[in-house]
Amino acid sequence: MIEIRVFTHPTCTTCPAAIQMVQRVVERDPQLRMILISLATEKGREIARSLNVLSLPTILVHQTRFVGVPKWEELLEAIEQAKEELKVSYAYDDGKLESR
Numbered sequence: 385m386i387e388i389r390v391f392t393h394p395t396c397t398t399c400p401a402a403i404q405m406v407q408r409v410v411e412r413d414p415q416l417r418m419i420l421i422s423l424a425t426e427k428g429r430e431i432a433r434s435l436n437v438l439s440l441p442t443i444l445v446h447q448t449r450f451v452g453v454p455k456w457e458e459l460l461e462a463i464e465q466a467k468e469e470l471k472v473s474y475a476y477d478d479g480k481l482e483s484r
Contacts, residue, residue: 386416386466391432391442393423402441402453409459416463446470 388406392399403420410416422428423440431437435444443450443459446466450458 389419389444391421391437396440399441
């Protein structure tokens with residue numbers, strides 16, 4: 385599962401476009417999950433500080449960071465790169481499927 389973290393705030397004027405873009409790609413791919421992090425909450429601000437998020441919207445796809453709304457192609461490319469980096473190999477051990 386690849387998590388796409390979207391940092392937002394209710395007063396951010398471009399955040400809805402970023403959210404809609406990520407929702408669109410997540411709906412098409414069951415390997416993806418969107419996590420919305422609102423800086424309107426203390427927990428959201430803590431997470432943003434820990435990841436050095438300074439502007440909104442910010443989208444994190446594995447090790448790729450987008451500040452602002454990315455181009456569709458750039459988002460898809462980051463997702464594909466994350467899939468390659470996070471490939472999970474499977475092996476059978478005692479008749480059970482286990483990830484390694």
